[in-house]
Amino acid sequence: MRALIWLIGIFALAVGVAMVAGVNDGYVLVVLSPWRAQISLNLFIVLLVAAVLLIHLLLRLISRTLSLPTRVANWRDRRRRQKADRSLHAAINALFEGRFAQSLKSASTAYTASEGSSMAALVAARAAHGLQDEARYTEWLGHAAESKGTEVARLMTEAELAIESRQFDLAAKRLATLREGGHKHIAMLRLESRVALALGRWDELVHIVRQLRKHKALTEEQAAPKLRRAHIERMKQLAADPAALATYWTEIPAEELQDRGLVERALPLMARAGHGVMVRRQVERLLDERWDSALARLYAYCAESEADARTCLQKAEGWLEAHPQDGGLLFALGQLCRRSELWGKAQSYLEASLKLAPAVDTHLALAHLFDTLQRPADAQRHYRAAAEKVAGAAA
Numbered sequence: 001m002r003a004l005i006w007l008i009g010i011f012a013l014a015v016g017v018a019m020v021a022g023v024n025d026g027y028v029l030v031v032l033s034p035w036r037a038q039i040s041l042n043l044f045i046v047l048l049v050a051a052v053l054l055i056h057l058l059l060r061l062i063s064r065t066l067s068l069p070t071r072v073a074n075w076r077d078r079r080r081r082q083k084a085d086r087s088l089h090a091a092i093n094a095l096f097e098g099r100f101a102q103s104l105k106s107a108s109t110a111y112t113a114s115e116g117s118s119m120a121a122l123v124a125a126r127a128a129h130g131l132q133d134e135a136r137y138t139e140w141l142g143h144a145a146e147s148k149g150t151e152v153a154r155l156m157t158e159a160e161l162a163i164e165s166r167q168f169d170l171a172a173k174r175l176a177t178l179r180e181g182g183h184k185h186i187a188m189l190r191l192e193s194r195v196a197l198a199l200g201r202w203d204e205l206v207h208i209v210r211q212l213r214k215h216k217a218l219t220e221e222q223a224a225p226k227l228r229r230a231h232i233e234r235m236k237q238l239a240a241d242p243a244a245l246a247t248y249w250t251e252i253p254a255e256e257l258q259d260r261g262l263v264e265r266a267l268p269l270m271a272r273a274g275h276g277v278m279v280r281r282q283v284e285r286l287l288d289e290r291w292d293s294a295l296a297r298l299y300a301y302c303a304e305s306e307a308d309a310r311t312c313l314q315k316a317e318g319w320l321e322a323h324p325q326d327g328g329l330l331f332a333l334g335q336l337c338r339r340s341e342l343w344g345k346a347q348s349y350l351e352a353s354l355k356l357a358p359a360v361d362t363h364l365a366l367a368h369l370f371d372t373l374q375r376p377a378d379a380q381r382h383y384r385a386a387a388e389k390v391a392g393a394a395a
Contacts, residue, residue: 026040026041027039027040027041028040028041028044080113080114081113081114083109083113084109084110084113084114084117084120085110087106087107087109087110087113087120088106088107088110088114088117088119088120088123090102090106091103091104091105091106091107091109091110091120091123091124091127092123094106094127095123095126095127095130098130100127100128100130100131101127101131103123103124103126103127103130104124104127104128104131104136107120107121107123107124107127107140108120108124110123111124111143118143118144118146118147118149118150118153118154119150119153121140121141121143121144121146121147122140122144122150122153122154122157124136124140124143125137125140125141125144125157125161126157126161128140129161129164129165137161141154141157141158144157152178152181152183155174155175155177155178156174156178156187156188156191158170158171158174159171159174159175159178159188159191159195160191162174163191163194163195163198166198168195168198168199169199171191171195172195172199175188175191175192175195186212186215186217189208189211189212189215189217190212190217192204192208193205193208193209193212193226196208197226197229197230200233202230202231202233202234202237203230203234205226205229205230206227206230206231206234209223209226209227209230210223210227224259224261224262225261227256227259227262228259228261228262228265231252231256231262231266232262232265232266232269234248235248235249235266235269235270236269239269239272239273242273242274242275245269245270245273245275246270246273246275246278249266249270249275249278249279250278257282258286260286260292260295263279263282263283263286263295264294264295264298266279267279267283267298267301267302268298268301270301271301271302271304274304276301276302276303276304276308277302277303277304277308279301279302280302280303280308280312283295283298283299283302284315287299287319291319291322291323291326293323293326293327293328293329294328295328296316296319296323296326296328296329296332297327297328297329297331297332298332299312299316299329299332299336300312300331300332300335300336300339303336303339306339306340306341309336309339309340310340312336313333313336313337313340316329316332316333316336317333320333325356326356327353327356327357327359328353328357330349330350330352330353330356331349331350331353331357331359331361331362331365333345333349334346334347334348334349334350334353334362334365334369335350335365337349338350338365338368338369338372343369343372343373346369347366347369350362350365350366350369351366354366358389359389360386360389360390363382363383363385363386363389364382364383364386366378366379366382367379367380367382367383367386370382
């Protein structure tokens, strides 16, 4: 349709021009003494248009001829860039495929073709690291450092590859440089969490994991084990300072104390520092929400004094009505009765626990009870049983 419209337009223009030319009887007189030339106005217009077009074409030809060296140089530069792009693409593809030698070769070609591409240098460094070629790895990192535009990419690459090589101190330095530059993105935080875990920087690990969880980079299920490990290890470091340990416990957010694994591992540490009572309320809340035999077994740690033991005993006997056959709860009851000097009940609960869930610590608790009651034969029997269990587990 468009072609038809153009064709009709051209014909209409031709008819119009012919009609105007037909009624035009003017002429142009050119005088160049001693010559005179007289031509029709129509012919003059045609010659003028033809002359303008000829001059335009001649100027275009001269311009293109003069620009030919520049165009050839641009064409060569474009070919060189295309070659560099193809080589870099091939290097990245080979790197992801695990063909490190081919990746290094293609990245070297891309680096040469692009006259020093820092991205090609980083790819080559990764490939050299995959080949465990430390000399070439260092060389290519040096090439990458020559360009300031990719400093963040270079530092992230160095940190990541240092972690893979278990050079955690070097990785920490590179990440510290990034942080000083104001960078704090998710990939960097993940690397920092690995470094903090490896170097035992537990306070730092807690802070980083909380940030990752806040930014949805870690789910609650993924964050919980990391936070649990960090909290427990930090509490072990503070075990010699009971006051600092108590302060640390109070600063743990309530949502993190919902982790039963954390409470189970923290309770013995707190009890050894004389702060078992501080954990009691959380243990009771967790057990009231959902029963957990392993956590109930540790409930006796919540009692520091005889009065605490009697209070805990009352609470535990309330649970016993709902869980009469729970070996962990019976063990805790036996320990609480022993601290309250209720020897008969302690023996009864511990023996019931041993029958339901034979365990080394139950044998040892009974042995200690019989030592207190001056029944050495019974005590030795349980010591031997505990030793046999330990030996059997080791075997």
